[in-house]
Structures are given as structure tokens and as C-alpha cells.
Amino acid sequence: MQTVMNLVGGGGASTPQYLSGDKPSIDAFIDKFDVFLFDCDGVLWSGDHLLPQIPETIQMLRDKNKRLVFVTNNSTKSRADYQKKFTSMGIPGISEEEVFGSSYSAAIYISRILKLPEPKNKVFVLGESGVEMELQSENVRFCGGTDPSLRREMQPSDFQNVANGSLLDADVGIVLTGLDYHPSYLKYALAQAYLRQGARFLATNIDSSLPSAGTLFPGAGAISAPLIQASGQEPLALGKPSQAMMDAIEGKFQFDRKRACMVGDRLNTDIEFGIRGGLGGTLCVLSGVSQKEEFLEKGAKVVPSAYVDGLGDLLG
Amino acid sequence: MQTVMNLVGGGGASTPQYLSGDKPSIDAFIDKFDVFLFDCDGVLWSGDHLLPQIPETIQMLRDKNKRLVFVTNNSTKSRADYQKKFTSMGIPGISEEEVFGSSYSAAIYISRILKLPEPKNKVFVLGESGVEMELQSENVRFCGGTDPSLRREMQPSDFQNVANGSLLDADVGIVLTGLDYHPSYLKYALAQAYLRQGARFLATNIDSSLPSAGTLFPGAGAISAPLIQASGQEPLALGKPSQAMMDAIEGKFQFDRKRACMVGDRLNTDIEFGIRGGLGGTLCVLSGVSQKEEFLEKGAKVVPSAYVDGLGDLLG
Numbered sequence: 001m002q003t004v005m006n007l008v009g010g011g012g013a014s015t016p017q018y019l020s021g022d023k024p025s026i027d028a029f030i031d032k033f034d035v036f037l038f039d040c041d042g043v044l045w046s047g048d049h050l051l052p053q054i055p056e057t058i059q060m061l062r063d064k065n066k067r068l069v070f071v072t073n074n075s076t077k078s079r080a081d082y083q084k085k086f087t088s089m090g091i092p093g094i095s096e097e098e099v100f101g102s103s104y105s106a107a108i109y110i111s112r113i114l115k116l117p118e119p120k121n122k123v124f125v126l127g128e129s130g131v132e133m134e135l136q137s138e139n140v141r142f143c144g145g146t147d148p149s150l151r152r153e154m155q156p157s158d159f160q161n162v163a164n165g166s167l168l169d170a171d172v173g174i175v176l177t178g179l180d181y182h183p184s185y186l187k188y189a190l191a192q193a194y195l196r197q198g199a200r201f202l203a204t205n206i207d208s209s210l211p212s213a214g215t216l217f218p219g220a221g222a223i224s225a226p227l228i229q230a231s232g233q234e235p236l237a238l239g240k241p242s243q244a245m246m247d248a249i250e251g252k253f254q255f256d257r258k259r260a261c262m263v264g265d266r267l268n269t270d271i272e273f274g275i276r277g278g279l280g281g282t283l284c285v286l287s288g289v290s291q292k293e294e295f296l297e298k299g300a301k302v303v304p305s306a307y308v309d310g311l312g313d314l315l316g
Numbered sequence: 317m318q319t320v321m322n323l324v325g326g327g328g329a330s331t332p333q334y335l336s337g338d339k340p341s342i343d344a345f346i347d348k349f350d351v352f353l354f355d356c357d358g359v360l361w362s363g364d365h366l367l368p369q370i371p372e373t374i375q376m377l378r379d380k381n382k383r384l385v386f387v388t389n390n391s392t393k394s395r396a397d398y399q400k401k402f403t404s405m406g407i408p409g410i411s412e413e414e415v416f417g418s419s420y421s422a423a424i425y426i427s428r429i430l431k432l433p434e435p436k437n438k439v440f441v442l443g444e445s446g447v448e449m450e451l452q453s454e455n456v457r458f459c460g461g462t463d464p465s466l467r468r469e470m471q472p473s474d475f476q477n478v479a480n481g482s483l484l485d486a487d488v489g490i491v492l493t494g495l496d497y498h499p500s501y502l503k504y505a506l507a508q509a510y511l512r513q514g515a516r517f518l519a520t521n522i523d524s525s526l527p528s529a530g531t532l533f534p535g536a537g538a539i540s541a542p543l544i545q546a547s548g549q550e551p552l553a554l555g556k557p558s559q560a561m562m563d564a565i566e567g568k569f570q571f572d573r574k575r576a577c578m579v580g581d582r583l584n585t586d587i588e589f590g591i592r593g594g595l596g597g598t599l600c601v602l603s604g605v606s607q608k609e610e611f612l613e614k615g616a617k618v619v620p621s622a623y624v625d626g627l628g629d630l631l632g
Contacts, residue, residue: 154497163529181470183504183542185497188534196531208545213479215512218504218546225541226499229524230534 007275007302016284016295017306023316029306030314032280035067035260037249039240040082041074042265042288043311047212050090051287053312058091060315068098069253071262073239073269075103075178075204075220078133100249102204102220102239103127103134106176108248109238111138114174114200122171124194126187126224127178131204135176142176143169144187154185162189168197177224177235178204188226195231205239207269211289240264241273263311265289267302274304281305323591323618332600332611333622339632345622346630348596351383351576353565355556356398357390358581358604359627363528366406367603369628374407376631384414385569387578389555389585391419391494391520391536394449416565418520418536418555419443419450422492424564425554427454430490430516438487440510442503442540443494447520451492458492459485460503470501478505484513493543493551494520495536504542511547521555523585527605556580557589579627581605583618590620597621 008014019026038044044054061068072082079099086094110116110123125131125145132145144150161167167190175191195201206221220239228234238244250257261281264270265288274282284304286292295303308314324330335342354360360370377384388398395415402410426432426439441447441461448461460466477483483506491507511517522537536555544550554560566573577597580586581604590598600620602608611619624630 159529159533162533163531181501183499183501185499185534185539188499188538192532192534208548213475215479216508216546217475217478218501218508218542222504222542222546223501225545226534226538229541230532230538232524 007272014303016304018308019283019306020308020310020313026314026316029281029283030061030064030066033066033259033261035069035253035255036061037069037071037260037262037274037279039264039266039270040070040072041211043263043285044091045089046287047214048089051310051312053310053315055091057312057314058093062093067253067255069249070094070099071101071240071245071249072099073102073205073207073220075101075106075130075239076128076181077101077103077130078137079104080133081130100245100252101130101134102245103131103178104137105245105248106131106178106202106204106238107134107138107140108252109202109244110135110140110174110176112251113244116173116200119171120173122169123174123176124169124172124191124199125176125178126183126191126227127176127180127204128182131176131178141171143172144190146182150187150190151182151184152186154189158186158189162193165193168193172199174200174202175227176202176204177220177227179210179220180223183223183226188230191227192230195227195233201231201233201235203235203237203239206235206237207239240269241276243276246273246277267294267304271295271304272302275302283307285309285311287311323588330619332620334624335599335622336624336626336629342630342632345597345599346377346380346382349382349575349577351385351569351571352377353385353387353576353578353590353595355580355582355586356386356388357527359579359601360407361405362603363530364405367626367628369626369631371407373628373630374409378409383569383571385416385565386410386414387416387556387561387565389418389521389523389536391417391422391446391555392444392497393417393419393446394453395420396449397446416561416568417446417450418561419447419494420453421561421564422447422494422518422520422554423450423454423456424568425518425560426451426490426492427456428567429560432489432516435487436489438485439490439492440485440488440507440515441492441494442496442499442507442543443492443520444496444498447492447494457487459488460506462498466503466506467498467500468502470505474502474505478509481509484509488515490516490518491543492518492520493536493540495526496539499539499542504546507543508546511543511549517543517547517549517551519551519553519555522551522553523555556585557592559592562589562593583610583620587611587620588618591618599623601625601627603627
């Protein structure tokens with residue numbers, strides 16, 4: 001369990017610096033970092049709407065030779081899917097290698113850190129193709145996921161066959177949940193049975209809600225909740241603000257955390273992720289979920305080192 | 317919130333009385349009550365297996381002119397469905413009027429206690445036909461439930477149409493969740509949208525697991541969990557051990573609580589239900605979930621007034 005404490009800034013700042021319209025401070029802030037980790041939704045775009053001057057800001061940072069990593073908790077898309085999304089949103093030139101999603105984070109954790117011995121190292125997936133594609137990219141075996149046969153109605157015989165194990169894959173040693181747009185009773189029953197047999201319980205992320213069309217829909221944490229409730233177990237989450245994701249990002253990109261800055265719109269995921277990771281700085285953008293009142297008020301729990309109204313303000 | 321306290325017995329007993337094989341004590345115990353409320357699974361049957369001497373025990377109680385009420389948290393079956401189940405299990409002569417399920421409890425609460433004004437009093441159901449049948453029996457309007465159109469895949473346009481309200485029924489003022497064997501993302505999204513608009517949040521019951529085929533499957537509480545997680549709200553539960561259910565039972569059958577006994581196999585639902593309801597006694601049967609060690613140990617939280625190895629032991 002995490003200690004109850006206030007999380008301040010990164011880089012030791014106790015009052016966040018407001019950068020919008022202050023060119024000298026912007027330049028000084030940017031100069032402090034070699035690496036920028038970006039949340040996407042609420043920072044680069046809002047739903048299907050590109051925010052102002054985003055391509056230009058990204059290009060400015062590239063011109064200054066900054067390394068850019070786009071960090072997303074959306075598990076339904078693979079890095080390849082995400083790269084296409086950047087292009088379709090009007091942000092050209094982002095490579096698949098610059099994207100780091102929670103599905104990829106989970107795949108890396110399973111293949112490079114957990115490393116369960118053969119043969120009981122197969123993953124039962126509650127999630128969409130983004131999870132499957134990233135597991136494939138790390139040569140991790142899996143079942144469940146988008147398998148259409150698991151979307152069927154639960155039959156009376158299924159109760160027997162889950163209970164006697166004949167519907168279970170004996171190689172499953174891990175249950176990985178993410179956002180699944182096709183939940184079914186059968187999938188939950190199978191996942192619960194695997195957990196009861198001792199499978200490890202992982203989640204791509206546990207965001208309870210998914211912002212879309214200007215409102216909130218059930219997120220990965222909501223869709224995983226039946227399994228948490230039925231099993232009485234909590235999964236290890238591999239998306240923001242889990243430090244397992246930060247470790248995976250650092251393991252892949254090899255950078256000095258003190259020269260890295262996390263940019264995001266949510267205090268309790270993005271900014272907390274950067275602060276707990278010991279990054280040199282955190283930048284909150286006010287174009288998404290969190291409001292400045294939340295970190296400016298006395299006793300605020302999570303305080304970024306700086307903030308701007310929108311990411312485009314970094315152009316000065 | 318409930319007060320943290322120990323719940324002892326009903327009738328003031330502090331050490332539960334063991335009745336099996338003690339004919340004089342059994343007779344004295346039975347004589348104390350006019351009404352017996354029975355849990356079903358784990359008491360009368362275990363899954364599909366009738367427990368020993370159940371029909372004979374029920375007949376013995378009828379011969380003594382006891383009123384019998386069969387109280388179940390299973391929301392998927394209506395009272396009519398349950399009456400058929402009794403017959404098929406080999407327990408004849410149970411009338412539909414003697415059955416009191418959590419779906420019926422919810423229907424009564426909605427129609428006779430909550431009584432929301434027209435027209436915004438329609439119920440959006442996350443559950444099976446048992447819920448629908450009981451709402452119908454109380455002339456409560458509903459949508460959702462077994463409507464096959466809600467089992468379809470979530471489409472991109474659905475996000476827009478949930479957000480702009482065009483997929484919502486303007487008359488819905490209540491969301492009622494129970495055990496749904498056909499969960500879908502669309503149903504959860506609709507239910508979340510109704511809650512955001514201020515709909516009342518009710519649950520037939522919140523049992524996290526469903527015993528079947530000798531093991532545990534996701535229960536109503538598990539299947540409702542995405543909605544609790546996504547909305548940040550807790551439903552009012554109308555099954556055991558909620559006293560809303562006890563009030564509804566008393567309202568229907570009109571009896572003296574001090575002359576009533578709750579019989580069940582689970583301490584934290586059945587026995588707690590009887591004790592909190594101020595019944596004259598509670599009888600724990602050891603043919604189901606709870607073990608006697610749980611209430612005989614020092615400092616036990618929930619202690620029945622008496623216990624038997626199996627209900628058939630009441631025959632003496």
C-alpha cells in the first residue's frame with residue numbers, strides 16, 4: 001500500500017509555475033529536460049478533436065532534439081493502432097516506437113519481468129485486440145480476448161464444465177484484464193476459475209471511467225470490477241500511475257529520470273505517475289480533466305511543478 | 317452505515333444451542349415460533365441435490381400450523397419460477413405466495429415504498445426475466461433487462477447517442493441491477509448515463525458470488541460492480557441482509573417478529589438478516605457455507621440462537 005503523503009512537483013518545486021505567456025520561463029523549463037512523456041487524451045486531443053497548435057509544439061520539441069514518448073492507458077489499441085490514430089488526428093511523424101500503451105506495458109511485464117516458466121505461462125485475456133497484438137509482439141501465448149466463442153450465452157453445462165475444469169486451458173498462469181467492449185458471463189466465470197487455481201492477476205490499467213463524446217463511459221477498472229469482486233483479489237495494474245509502467249518505459253528508452261518531464265491533464269494518474277517516478281518535472285495541462293484549483297488549493301495532494309492552459313502554449 | 321457491533325442470536329441467547337439429536341430442546345425451540353423464514357440453497361438443497369428429509373421436515377412444520385416463507389436472494393427467478401423449482405427438487409406443496417425473492421422485494425420497494433411520481437418512474441433493469449416478471453406483477457414499467465437489442469456490440473455511434481441522450485428513455489428514474497447472465501458494455505453505459513442523470517440506484521442483492529456445481533461463480537454483486545465503479549455510487553440492496561427486505565416480508569405476511577425464526581446457512585446474510593430484524597430466533601444449519609467454528613469462537617461477530625447439522629434434524 002502506498003504511504004499517505006503529499007506529492008509535490010518533481011524537481012522540488014512547492015508552488016507550481018504558470019508558464020502560459022511567459023516565454024523566458026517556458027524556454028528555461030524546456031531546457032531542463034531531454035525527455036518528455038506525454039499523456040494523449042486531454043493533452044493532444046479531446047475525444048476526436050485535435051487541440052490547438054499540437055503538431056507545431058511537437059515539431060518545436062523535435063527541433064530541440066527532445067526524445068518524445070506518448071504514454072497512454074488505453075489498452076484497446078496496440079502501438080500500431082495508436083500510430084495510425086496520430087496520423088488520422090493530424091499529428092504526422094509519430095513512430096510506433098514512440099508510443100507506450102498499457103497493453104504494451106503489460107506484455108513487457110509478463111515477458112521480461114514476470115517470466116513464468118513454461119508451460120504454465122499462458123495469459124487469459126479479458127480485453128480487446130490491442131492487448132492481443134502487444135502480447136504477440138512479445139511472443140506471449142494467450143487465449144480468451146477477442147475469441148468470439150466466449151461471447152456466447154452461458155449454458156447450464158458451462159457451470160459444470162468450468163467447475164470440472166474441462167473448459168479451462170491448463171497452461172493459463174496469468175489473467176490479464178483491460179477494457180473489454182464485449183464482456184460476458186462466461187469470460188468472467190473462466191477468469192474467476194483461473195484465479196481460484198492460482199493464476200497471477202494483472203490489469204492493463206484500472207481507470208474507472210473512459211471519457212468519450214463529452215461524457216464518461218465505463219473504463220477498464222469498471223469492466224474488471226466483477227472479477228475483483230468475485231475473486232476478492234486486486235490486480236497488479238500496469239498502466240499509469242503504476243510504477244511498473246515507469247520502470248518498463250525507462251527499461252526501454254534508457255534515460256536519466258531527472259532530465260525527464262511527464263506532461264498530462266490528470267493529477268491522480270499522469271502527474272502522480274511522474275512524481276512517484278522521481279522525474280525532474282511534471283507539467284499539468286488544463287485542457288483536460290483536472291482544474292488548477294485542485295493543485296493550487298492549500299493542502300493539495302498532488303501538485304505539478306508547472307502548468308499551462310494548453311500544450312500549444314509551449315510555443316511561447 | 318451500520319454500527320460495528322456483535323450480533324447475537326435473537327431472543328437474547330449468548331451461546332448457540334445445539335439441537336441435533338436433542339428432541340426435547342427441538343420441540344421447545346419449534347414451539348417458540350409461529351413463523352419460519354427459510355433460506356433455500358444450502359438449507360433445503362445444495363445446488364441440484366435435495367438435502368436429507370427436507371419434505372418431511374416441511375410437512376412436520378405445516379402439521380404444527382407454522383407459517384413458512386422461503387426467502388431467496390436469487391434474482392434471476394420469479395416466485396413462479398421458484399415454485400416450479402421446489403416441485404422439480406422433490407418438495408411438493410409450496411405455493412408461490414410462500415416464496416419471497418430479492419426481485420419481488422425490489423418490485424415491492426419500488427411500487428409500495430419508493431413510489432416515484434409518473435412519468436419518471438420507469439425502471440432500467442440490468443438482470444434477467446425474474447426481475448421483469450416481479451416488476452410486472454407490481455405493475456411497474458421497465459426497459460432493459462432481457463431486451464435482446466441491448467446484447468449487441470457497442471458501436472462508435474452508440475457513444476454519441478448515449479452522450480446526447482437519444483438512446484435513453486426519458487421516463488427512467490430507477491436503475492435496478494441484479495444477476496445478469498448477459499452483461500454488455502452498452503447496458504453498463506446506459507445504466508451509467510441514467511445514474512448520472514439522477515436515477516435512483518437499487519440492487520436486488522449484492523452477493524459477490526453464486527455457488528453452483530460445487531464452486532463459486534460471479535454473483536449479482538460482481539455483475540453490478542462495473543456500474544458501482546463507473547458511477548462512484550452504491551446501490552440500495554433489497555436482498556438479505558438488507559432490512560428493506562425484512563420490512564417488505566413483514567408488510568406482506570403481518571407477523572410478530574418475536575414469534576419468527578430465520579433459518580439459514582450463511583452467518584453474514586441469513587443469520588445477520590434475522591438478528592438485525594429483531595426476530596425471536598435464528599437457526600443456523602451446517603449443510604451449507606458457514607461452519608460452526610465461525611460462531612463458536614470467542615469474539616464471533618454473528619452468533620445464531622441455535623444450530624443443527626441439517627434441517628432434517630428438526631424431525632428429532
